[in-house]
Amino acid sequence: MSQHSSKRATLSEVAALAGVSRSAVSRAFTEGASVSVKTRSKVERAAQELGYRPNVLARSLTTRKTGLVGLVANNFHNPIFLEVFDLFTRQLQTVGLRPLIVNLTEETDPQRSVQLLLEYQVDAVVVASSTLPVGFADSFSEAGISVVHAFGRPTNRKDINVIGIDNIEAGRIAARRLLASGYNDVGFLGGPEKATSTRDRLEGFLDVLSDYPKIKTRVHFAGDYTFEAGFDEMASMILRGLSQAYFCADDVISIGAMSALRRANFRIPQQIGIIGFNDMEMAGWDNIRLTTIHQPLDQIIEESVICLTGMLTLNTIKTYQKLLPCHIVERDTLPALS
Amino acid sequence: MSQHSSKRATLSEVAALAGVSRSAVSRAFTEGASVSVKTRSKVERAAQELGYRPNVLARSLTTRKTGLVGLVANNFHNPIFLEVFDLFTRQLQTVGLRPLIVNLTEETDPQRSVQLLLEYQVDAVVVASSTLPVGFADSFSEAGISVVHAFGRPTNRKDINVIGIDNIEAGRIAARRLLASGYNDVGFLGGPEKATSTRDRLEGFLDVLSDYPKIKTRVHFAGDYTFEAGFDEMASMILRGLSQAYFCADDVISIGAMSALRRANFRIPQQIGIIGFNDMEMAGWDNIRLTTIHQPLDQIIEESVICLTGMLTLNTIKTYQKLLPCHIVERDTLPALS
């Protein structure tokens, strides 16, 4: 058994106790190395005795693999990210990688993160955000770190892997759904105006509606992916005149907007229709029942990790840019279709 | 400027380019080391040129400080944890520490995590959870890793630091608040029955009520900290008979429970009162307005990090066990007082 003071046991100590060379110990802890069962068991016994665990960091010096993966994100206020986060940490754990979190506070200058992740010799980084400036992920690649941008937007750089959704198509899906309900005055309530995801969804939305010139279209932006932003923006829209239905670029924004509408005694969906985006857990709660566009989180993350391990094991670097399809989840905030 | 292939530059290369010894380079990157401004600038120029960043992991071999801190948690489904997580990563970043996340999936056997964190030579670990088995944090300490248990329960082990809230007192606060509204039949709707936090809050709750034998008290447990668990448990309570007001051990559970009540056409707070726990962001949303007990998240986390850095810098290990006070945030799910 193992009980000891704070000093952690080292390879040499184990070697001494087991009466073998240091290399023998090293090999005993290396999958598929050349060791006889006899010495291996001697080593194991000694290691057990001392509570020895190999120092991964020292090992990384020679193997050049740390098992660390930078996980860079900036959306620590949207509950959807907890789901993202749960999935990422789990997936990475199962393939033996450890997430090293970088919480981008305010400043979206990538250089600081790049330095940090270089210092820690991460094997790769995954940037998980749809709201970073265009080209953010590039900095990592330029510093020689392989990168996969989850929830990103395709780019023509061959060195950036992107796994995300087709936001433009998502915008089209929303527009078509509103058309199918027969509305002739529809609104777009986006997230931050400069976020690529917002811009892409708007592009798709308008793309479809441009074929229907007699349908009135209004465009608004909530400054933030928060309840308050949705509430406030909708409150001001209520005063300035409403469309019949809105595509909100995020579920939390939708919930804020609906709250403002209900507060002003509008009935949803009878008077105003709402379709959200993300399909976060909360959207299905009995008191919300938001009709929304489902983003395949688990697939995105699964694919991201596959892409990652692919890059790390076989070094045949085949760039990966994959957009997964979204679909509508019908609930109670748009009138049912026939 | 810096532009280079994937190979990262090393200390020796910088030394060669700058025309100085390796030690000089090392010292140039060490705060307060003995280097002349002349050589330091030579080194800096060369480093810049090569895009060099010191390898923290190699450094850690001799300094015995990795800057890594294990962040062990199991509550990746409660939105409150996103706030916890945001605060922790930020706080740690500001003191130059990097969180290494361990997502406890299912199995709460600590041994696996202990091994992992030993392998990565973390400087310390913070366990952030109020629902782990008693003694969970002990394993880390026994393996020689300093540990602070955030949201934990005090223990008489002198080697475990605890920063949390007084759950027993919180239970009392809730009970007193319900008494103040004049209810004579009150309920407790806890989280998982075996969680220490649930047990402690129940203890405090019953402690107060035991002085009022004529007040009827019912106790129930939601299996989980989820909307569904709250909804389902309340649904079954509706059939079996309701108290006049409930203390729910978590805001998400409260929201689920309220949703079930509203679904059954009960009016809150006129017919049924609810007081929650946590005061998560959502509790303040206009469509929820949950009266709840505020847990001082930011203080808990700030203190945890202070405790952490304290242990790491001055090695004068003074154990820290601190319970911070909670207070009620009055909103709209209990009748206003006088």
Add this chain to the structure above:
DNA sequence: AAGAGTTTTGCAACCGGTTGCAAAATAAAA
């Protein structure tokens, strides 16, 4: 200009592992 005091420098050993290579030990073949 020489001597004393201070600062800066490089050497070499070390941190905890891995790994190529040749020698030692074992197994298989003759």
Add this chain to the structure above:
DNA sequence: TTTTATTTTGCAACCGGTTGCAAAACTCTT
């Protein structure tokens, strides 16, 4: 049993840094 092929072992060098120590290079006095 000897020879040959195969497996197992230890040596020593290396991964990318840090640091104690003595020598070298500067100051500043006198």
